[in-house]
Amino acid sequence: MSALRAELKQWIETAREGQDVVITERGIPVARLTGIDSADLLARLERDGLLSPASAAREAAEPVGTEPGRQGVSGLVRRLRR
Template sequence: MDVPVSALRAELRQWIEMARTGQDVVITERGIPVARLSGIESADLLTRLERDGLLTPASVPRPAARPGERPAAARGGVSDLVRRLRR
């Protein structure tokens, strides 16, 4: 369901309730989609990917970082790649 930004501002509680019931609310600005409001149950992407068989959980635990080692994101890890791809 699409909603203009102006209507979202005026009736925010109503649109949050719609998202809570499972409906995706697409927020538009001058008719162009700019954001999506969805209920928290539908926001867990990893759970959905596992359920759909598109992602397999790790079979062994991830090793702990060594002291002084930079986090994976700072080294250009997967999360950095995803951030760049979403731009």
């Protein structure tokens, strides 16, 4: 933790470059710092059926996760936490 505090900018750059940074406290892993590429994230969520593009002609709002194979918001949250 102390190294993370002292060199946070460097660790963020490391994560941005695609490497995972595991943060430990007294030798026990407590968190992971991972870079995010938001454009790729949105494309991946659309491809996996967890997100659909906005549509002006969309009918009345349907409950999330009503289509077969969709897990709804809870599935999206689980996916994002990985």
